[in-house]
Amino acid sequence: MAAILEAMPCESCHNIELSDKRNKIASIVSGFLFFSGWWFAIDASSSDYQNTRDVFHLCGVFSALSMFMVNTVSNDQLRGEGLTDGVCGGGIAPKMWFFFAFLMGFGSLLGSCWILFGEYVMENEASRKEFNPTTIYPGVAFFLQNLFIFLSSLVYKFGRTEDLWG
Template identity: 50%
Template sequence: MAGILDNFRCPTCECECIELGDKRNMVASIVAGGLFFTGWWIVIDAAATNGATEMPHAVHACGAVASLAFFMVNAVSNGQVRGDSYTDGCLGQLGARIWMLFAFLLAFGALIASMWILFGLYVVNTTMLSPYPGVAVFLQNAFIFFATLTFKFGRTEELWD
């Protein structure tokens, strides 16, 4: 049961205009960087236009945790997780998989916490003036999460190989 998806391959697109070939890693990196930048730009705009009473400083913790998860996920190569290129070191392949699990748990936790902030502080609570800061915090974490997935799974080979 452990190797049930080992030989599974996603179907490829037959369209000539989408084939990136050698440029796939570069495009994935640029798209992920753009998503990461957009997420932080949105929350910086919300923090600049709203005061501390409308947007408490504690809501920025989700973005920091999501950014940490972004760097943790991308610090481990796909070969290390598969066990192709990493056999020595602290726990080997098992250590790389535990690191990835913990990083994705942080990413999902930050996304869920941003939804909790959006609905708990800004949608249900009617004392806040505008729901825009809550939407901004959620969008920031969603963009960082999608940047993490794009950068990790959008590449075909490792950038440093």
């Protein structure tokens, strides 16, 4: 079998230039992470609905909104090269938008940690009166949702290059 593989002409497989495909690869990886995150949340709600609350989806919604907000600001605007004048002193508004978008994404990630540990892992008598989950999987799924969406936002923002946009 090894002789057959060695005889195959596979020179084009060894000379792959990934810099030309950087934007495509970052977009695909980011999309897969975003999809996987929402898949975890939808799976937890559909397969184990009695152990979830509908309000737990808010962290995922704000995390997804954060991803869109982060990626609306170009790197030129963050460096101050994209704008010269305008509302809020030129380059300050995009930087504030970017900062608050990351705050929202990181806050959603921390909120999902609170959901996981506060509602599913730790035993607290005050919160167990109305919500008493029997499994921990939905908490893990909501945490993974927000983690994957946050990672998707980072990959999509910093994994691409704007030089190739022309």
